Amino acid sequence: MQCTGGVDKEMDKEIPDSTNRLLQFTNCRLIRDHKYVYDDLWVRNGRIVNPEPVFFDEQVKADCQIDCGGNLIAPGYIDLQINGGYGVDFSFDTDTIEQGIDTVARGLVKSGVTSFCPTLVTSPVKTYHTILPRIPQSVPNGAGILGIHAEGPFINPQKKGAHSENCIQTIDEGLSTVERTYGSLDRIKIITLAPERVNDLEVIQQLTDRGITVALGHSMATLRDGERAAVRGATLITHLFNAMLPFHHRDPGLVGLLASDETPHTIYFGIIADGVHTHPAALRIAYRTHRLGLILVTDAISALGLEEGIHHIGQLPLQVKEGKAYIAGTSTLCGSIAPMDECVRIFQKATDCDPIYAIEAATLHPAKCLKIEKTKGTLDFGSDADFIILDDQLHVLSTWIAGKCVHQTAQ
Structure with a gap:
């Protein structure tokens, strides 16, 4: 069977998926092992499969061949920090959070995002208790939900940014404070905290033991504060350069973790490459200093995809x-309105890095940070068939989740 659904057909036409079918994507370049591989991509039952046993053991042919027109196939983008979009704010729209997650998840696939962490900014305790249990596990035809990123409330009020100061807390009773605040840790994947606002850093180890990634941010922490937190398991820095002490040659603060020799593991760091939050020179400094840890995040807000006007981020207009x-009436920046595919292009242009690296900064690196690189952020055999088809300018032509086309750019 020959078919071309996936690159050059309208979205209202039937597009094949991989449920019980063997799909063969031809005439394409794949990103594997940090390089371009001229090969076909084979998909079945939502996974990327090795074609050799198909040929030699099963001796079957593809149910459907999809011509990719010589374009690039890359893993789907993963966004670890996104506050909302398309008119939805995850921390504010508590009464309609289910519909809000649905709207954003379906919107994100247009920019090539196949997985994300809905992010809640510093909020009242009641808001966490209301929202966390109601966030859907998945959205049909939408980006996958990896878990919640709780950005606060355990942050430093001196670096609150767009967070509501009257909701900020200190972790003064260890894990019981954290559990009391959120109500449950079951859905939480990342917690951003200021290490100097934690009375006993042992709580970081307790959180990582539960599979939660601890990120450092919105902080006045010194480098030594950051190193102590890293020793206890913190692995991520939230939006590098933003909402933290600026680099100083005598004490570089959290920025210094990029070059520290006192951390027992790789330190990852999110960075906003929207052309606004981080100067191109700062992007280049981060890229040249610690390439393995760089993760592109959007930090997108409800205004993503909307026109100019008044919106919300958490409790603030x-x-x-x-x-x-x-923040309305001020000059304080409060999140990005650039989609992930645009951030990838901006970053690649600013750093002049290999396009493969720019893509991996939004795919493989966040997957490694969350320790899900065996299934996400890769095109290796056995991984989830979450991928995107890109042109040479890194524009998204189509987005596929579990082997099903969920978005296609009109031709």
């Missing part, structure tokens, strides 16, 4: 004007 988002 925000205003979008001249392509930037501010």
